[in-house]
Amino acid sequence: MGTVLAAGIVVYRNNAGKREYLLLKRKEGWLDLPKGHIEEKEDEYEAAKRETREETGLEVHPHRFFRYVAEYSYEDNGKTINKKVIFFIGKSGGSNAVSSSEHVGVEWLSVEELLVKLTHDNDNSKLNVIDVLKAADSYIEKLEMLHKINKEHAKLPQLHDGWNLSRTFVPGEGSLSATVMFIGQAPGKNEDIERRPFIGMAGKLLDQLIHLAGMKRKDVYISNIVHFFPPGNRLPTEEEAALEMPYLLKEIEIIKPKILVLLGSFSAMNVAGIGQVMKNHGTHKYMEKYGCEVFITLHPAAAVRIKANVPIMEKDFNKLKQLISSDSDRQKLL
Ligand code: URA
Numbered sequence: 277m278g279t280v281l282a283a284g285i286v287v288y289r290n291n292a293g294k295r296e297y298l299l300l301k302r303k304e305g306w307l308d309l310p311k312g313h314i315e316e317k318e319d320e321y322e323a324a325k326r327e328t329r330e331e332t333g334l335e336v337h338p339h340r341f342f343r344y345v346a347e348y349s350y351e352d353n354g355k356t357i358n359k360k361v362i363f364f365i366g367k368s369g370g371s372n373a374v375s376s377s378e379h380v381g382v383e384w385l386s387v388e389e390l391l392v393k394l395t396h397d398n399d400n401s402k403l404n405v406i407d408v409l410k411a412a413d414s415y416i417e418k419l420e421m422l423h424k425i426n427k428e429h430a431k432l433p434q435l436h437d438g439w440n441l442s443r444t445f446v447p448g449e450g451s452l453s454a455t456v457m458f459i460g461q462a463p464g465k466n467e468d469i470e471r472r473p474f475i476g477m478a479g480k481l482l483d484q485l486i487h488l489a490g491m492k493r494k495d496v497y498i499s500n501i502v503h504f505f506p507p508g509n510r511l512p513t514e515e516e517a518a519l520e521m522p523y524l525l526k527e528i529e530i531i532k533p534k535i536l537v538l539l540g541s542f543s544a545m546n547v548a549g550i551g552q553v554m555k556n557h558g559t560h561k562y563m564e565k566y567g568c569e570v571f572i573t574l575h576p577a578a579a580v581r582i583k584a585n586v587p588i589m590e591k592d593f594n595k596l597k598q599l600i601s602s603d604s605d606r607q608k609l610l
Pocket of ligand 1: 461462478
């Protein structure tokens with residue numbers, strides 16, 4: 277028998293400073309999360325939203341970058357059922373959750389409260405609710421820290437007389453569990469409008485290169501040295517970079533990637549003090565300051581402008597793929 281696919285949302289709320297999760301009480305006595313089958317022609321994201329609406333009455337819009345896969349098996353009428361449930365996280369908008377006919381009630385609990393309860397109540401549960409909630413909880417912790425520093429950093433233009441960059445803050449974007457973080461120079465015009473990094477021509481090429489290295493954009497984190505568009509696409513000044521570096525450091529500290537990929541000389545110089553990118557691209561070194569490997573490559577905009585740079589970047593991203601997949605390959609790459 278194949279695997280039954282389902283999707284759900286770990287719904288949370290902040291209740292007077294306490295983070296609580298929505299649990300559904302099953303008739304059998306154990307606690308469950310909103311989840312259910314993915315129907316034909318429905319993607320996992322839509323299925324998770326629909327199931328949550330049907331089971332709790334809540335309209336929850338899940339965060340795009342958290343995706344936890346829970347796999348388990350159980351016996352039903354002598355048959356083994358293999359189940360794979362994809363969980364997203366989503367904050368409750370504040371309205372009250374209501375129980376569907378499938379359940380006998382709802383409960384909002386913190387992870388600590390759940391831990392106490394589960395030892396008594398949830399012995400029969402097939403899904404390991406606590407594992408899902410622990411993963412969600414540490415992700416939300418990072419998400420909230422990031423929201424806090426983003427809010428502060430967005431105010432930077434108000435704090436400096438003679439601010440010479442756009443006043444629109446373009447935050448970093450991606451999975452907060454990413455092992456690879458990409459760092460560019462500064463947002464361009466498109467990024468300034470959409471408030472998202474690398475969404476123009478250079479971004480399209482970066483997406484392709486990320487695929488080449490065996491990853492998907494949603495699995496990595498992408499940021500810039502400078503988070504405000506420099507008018508006319510000029511190179512940011514040293515002072516502007518210096519002003520932004522503490523914020524980038526905080527981002528790295530929250531995400532804790534294993535590899536920082538520095539895109540182009542501005543990024544390589546400011547993060548690693550490495551110049552001459554055409555000479556040093558495709559190399560990496562461990563940097564204590566960041567607690568991870570730093571990998572140098574060209575800026576994708578340089579490959580959009582000069583096509584001969586595309587195969588150079590492709591070669592670099594193949595090296596990056598090896599670096600990600602095997603620690604023992606590191607010496608060969610140096
Ligand atoms: N170039 C960059 O360095 N960053 C972006 O976000 C877009 C283009």
